Amino acid sequence: MTGKPKSASVETPPASGHVLRLIDQARLSAAESDLLNPSTLLVVLSLYRAYGVLDRKSAEEMAPTKLTRLQWNALAVLYRTRDQTSMGELAEMMAIQQTNLSGIVKGLCKKGVVKQTLSRHDKRSRLVSITKKGAQFFSALLPTHWANLERLMSGLSESDRETLVKLLDQLVSSIKQHEIAPLDKRHKVLPGRPEDQERAGGRSADGESRAQNG
DSSP: OOOOOSSOSOOOOOOOTTOOOHHHHHHHHHTTOTTOOHHHHHHHHHHHHHHHHHHHHHHHHHGGGTOOHHHHHHHHHHHHHOSOEEHHHHHHHHTSOGGGHHHHHHHHHHTTSEEEEEOSSOTTOEEEEEOHHHHHHHHHHHHHHHHHHHHHTTTSOHHHHHHHHHHHHHHHHHHHHSOOOOOOGGGOOSOSOHHHHHHHHSBOTTSOBHHHHO
């Protein structure tokens, strides 16, 4: 087994009060078991935190549009393709499950920015495309959106960004290559659905506190 490093290679800014830094959380968890390298958990916690911060910024940006983040992503993909796209292709480009897509597309159709048509080759298949109204609506928002993205990424050089993309690609490949062992349901202690638990206890579905990710 690969030995644990004396310290994880990525540091995070110190926190005050009783809020543990991510690196301290990783070290404390790893100290309880030889199965965990602290750098492994630190990467996961850092990804959750980065996603949480970006998601909050995105929500602030999109609030005036009345679109959810997933609706925005779907509209962005359809705007880029400018062509009829199957639900499966759209789900793949958005990196989500196809079963979660129908509600997103339905909401966009109600707003008149997306339309669905039956495939001429397979009547069971529906094709999705952006409408003229949707394209005009989205293109009008792009200048502000691009400027926002540039500000958010301004702390990283172009070289840093390229390196980050390569590392994330490697991480995605690693995740896809390995099977996940489901947690033993015999140890289930929290009743109800994960989303109910999150609302009740302020915790995310993966069991990590939202606070630590921010």
